[in-house]
Amino acid sequence: MTSRAPVLVVSRVDDVTADVVIEELNRRKVPVVRLDPGDFPTDLSVTTLLDTNGLRGRVRTRTRVADLDTLRSVYWRRPRPYTAPPGLTDQDARWCREEARYGLGGILSSLPGAHYVNHPWRNRDAEYKPAQLAAAARCGFDIPPTLLTNDARAARDFAHEHGPVIYKPLRNTDYHDLDGRALTVWVDEVPLTDLHAGVTQTMHLFQKRVTSVADLRVTTVGRQIFTVRIEGSPGLDWRRHYDALSYSLIDTPAHLAKCVHAYLKAFGLVFGAFDFGIDHEGRAWLYQRNENGQFAWFPEPITGRIVTAVADQLQYAGEHDAR
Numbered sequence: 297m298t299s300r301a302p303v304l305v306v307s308r309v310d311d312v313t314a315d316v317v318i319e320e321l322n323r324r325k326v327p328v329v330r331l332d333p334g335d336f337p338t339d340l341s342v343t344t345l346l347d348t349n350g351l352r353g354r355v356r357t358r359t360r361v362a363d364l365d366t367l368r369s370v371y372w373r374r375p376r377p378y379t380a381p382p383g384l385t386d387q388d389a390r391w392c393r394e395e396a397r398y399g400l401g402g403i404l405s406s407l408p409g410a411h412y413v414n415h416p417w418r419n420r421d422a423e424y425k426p427a428q429l430a431a432a433a434r435c436g437f438d439i440p441p442t443l444l445t446n447d448a449r450a451a452r453d454f455a456h457e458h459g460p461v462i463y464k465p466l467r468n469t470d471y472h473d474l475d476g477r478a479l480t481v482w483v484d485e486v487p488l489t490d491l492h493a494g495v496t497q498t499m500h501l502f503q504k505r506v507t508s509v510a511d512l513r514v515t516t517v518g519r520q521i522f523t524v525r526i527e528g529s530p531g532l533d534w535r536r537h538y539d540a541l542s543y544s545l546i547d548t549p550a551h552l553a554k555c556v557h558a559y560l561k562a563f564g565l566v567f568g569a570f571d572f573g574i575d576h577e578g579r580a581w582l583y584q585r586n587e588n589g590q591f592a593w594f595p596e597p598i599t600g601r602i603v604t605a606v607a608d609q610l611q612y613a614g615e616h617d618a619r
Contacts, residue, residue, distance in 0.1 A: 301366050302327035303610045306404065306416075307373035308334065313592040314373045316599065320607040329362040331355065333404070334376025336396050344403050351408055364403070369411040369610040372419065374588055411613035413517075413566045413606065419587045422563040425466050425501060428585050435558040436551070437582040441504040448495040451502055452488065458504040460485050462532065464584070466501055483533040483583075505532070506581045508573035514548065515591055516556050516568045517605035523548040524598060525574075538593060545598050552580060559585065566609060 303321055305328060307314040314330070321328050331340055335357070344353030344364065352365040378401070380392035405416050412418075422428065426444055433439050443454040443461075455461045465481045485505060511526040511534055526534055528541045548556075552572075560568050569589020572580040591602045 300327060301368035302329050302362055303369050303371060304328075304362065304367050304404075304407070304410070305330040305371045305373065306333065306375050307371075308332050308376045311374050313590050314371065316592050316603050317371060317606050317610070320603050321610065324607065324611060326607075326611050329355070329357070329360040329367075331357050331360075332375050333396070333400055334379050336378065336400050337381065337392075338379075342400060342403060351403070351406055353403070365408050367407050367410045369413065369613050370404070370407060370415075371413050371606070371610055372416050372588075411566075411609070413609050414587055415564065418564040422565060422585070422587045423467070425464075425584065431559060431562050432555075432582050432585065435562065436555045437559075438579060440506055440581050440583075443502045444499060445502070446496050446499055448491055448493055451491040451495050451500065454502055455486070455488050455491060459488070460505045461502045462486060462505050464501045464503060466499060482536060485532060503583075506573040506575055506583075508581075509576055510574045512552075512570075512572040512574060512580060513589070514552060514556060514570040514572065515589065515602055516560060516570070517602065518566055518609055519557075520605045521548045521553055521556060522598065522602050522605070523552070524594060543594055543598060545601075549580070563587075567606070 303326055305314055305318055307330070309332060318328050318330065333340070336342075339358050340355070342353065342355045342364075344351060350365070352363070355362050355364060378393045378396040380389035380396070384392065401416070429439055429442060441454075441458050443451065445451055445454075462483055463486045464483050486502065511529065513524045513526060515522045515524070523546050525544045525546050526541055527544075529537050530540055534541060556568070556570060559570075560566070565587055567587065569586045569591070571583040571585070573583060574580055592599055594602070
C-alpha cells in the first residue's frame with residue numbers, strides 16, 4: 297500500500313471522535329475520505345465492478361472521490377442508518393433502504409486489502425449484549441448477576457434476590473419525543489413497583505447494582521490499552537455528569553489486560569471500550585463493552601494518546617500489531 301493511499305472514515309457528520317482522528321491524520325498528511333452511508337443515494341454515489349480480478353470501483357461524495365481498491369484502512373465509526381430518496385411510499389422506501397444496506401454495505405465491508413478499525417460485521421456480531429456478557433464470562437471478567445427476560449414475575453424474583461437492581465437498554469436505539477428531540481434511556485435503578493406487566497412487552501436487561509467507589513473506562517487500540525479511572529459522579533450513570541468528573545490515566549491491572557485482549561480476539565475486534573465499576577474491595581465488575589466507544593471527551597493528554605494510537609492503526613494498517 298503506497299504512502300498516498302487514503303484512509304476511509306465512515307461516520308456521521310456530527311461525530312467529534314471521528315473529527316479528532318481526522319485532524320491527526322491531516323496533520324500527518326495522510327489522505328482521508330469521509331462518507332456517511334446515510335447520505336446514499338442523494339449525496340453519495342458508488343460504482344463497483346466485480347469479476348475474476350476481484351472488486352474495484354469508485355465512491356464519490358460531494359467533496360471527495362476515492363478508488364475502492366486503493367484504500368489502506370477503514371475507520372468504521374458511527375454512520376447513520378441507510379436511507380431512501382424522499383417521496384417514496386413506505387414499501388418502496390423500505391425496499392430502497394434494504395437494497396442500499398445490502399449493496400453499499402456489502403461493498404464497504406469487502407474492500408480489498410483494507411485494514412478495518414473495526415470491521416462492521418465484527419461490530420455487528422459484538423453489539424448484542426447477551427453475547428457480550430457470555431463472551432466476557434468466558435474471558436475471565438467479573439460479571440454482576442444479570443437477568444434477561446420479558447417475564448414480570450421473574451424480574452421481581454430477581455430483584456428480591458439481588459436488589460437493588462438496575463435496568464439497561466439492550467441497544468442505543470434512536471428515540472425521539474413528539475417535538476423530534478433525541479432522548480436517551482439512561483442506566484437507572486429500578487423500583488420493585490416498576491416491575492409490572494410492562495416488562496412483558498419486550499426483552500429487558502436487569503442487573504445487580506454494584507456499589508462502586510469509582511469507575512474505569514478501558515480503551516483498547518490493537519495491543520495498546522488506556523485505562524482511565526473516573527471519580528466524582530453524583531449519580532449511577534456517570535455519562536450524565538461529565539462536568540463533575542475527574543479522570544486519571546492509570547496502569548492497567550494485568551488481569552484486566554489479559555481479559556480485554558482475549559475478548560477482542562474472540563470477536564475479531566481491533567478497538568474496544570470497556571466500562572467497569574470498582575467496588576470497596578477493589579474488584580472490577582464489567583458493566584458493558586462498546587465496539588465504538590467515544591474518547592474525545594477525555595481531557596488532554598488522555599484523548600491525545602488514544603487519538604495517536606487510532607491514527608497509527610489507520611496510517612500503518614495494523615502493521616505494529618502484526619510484529
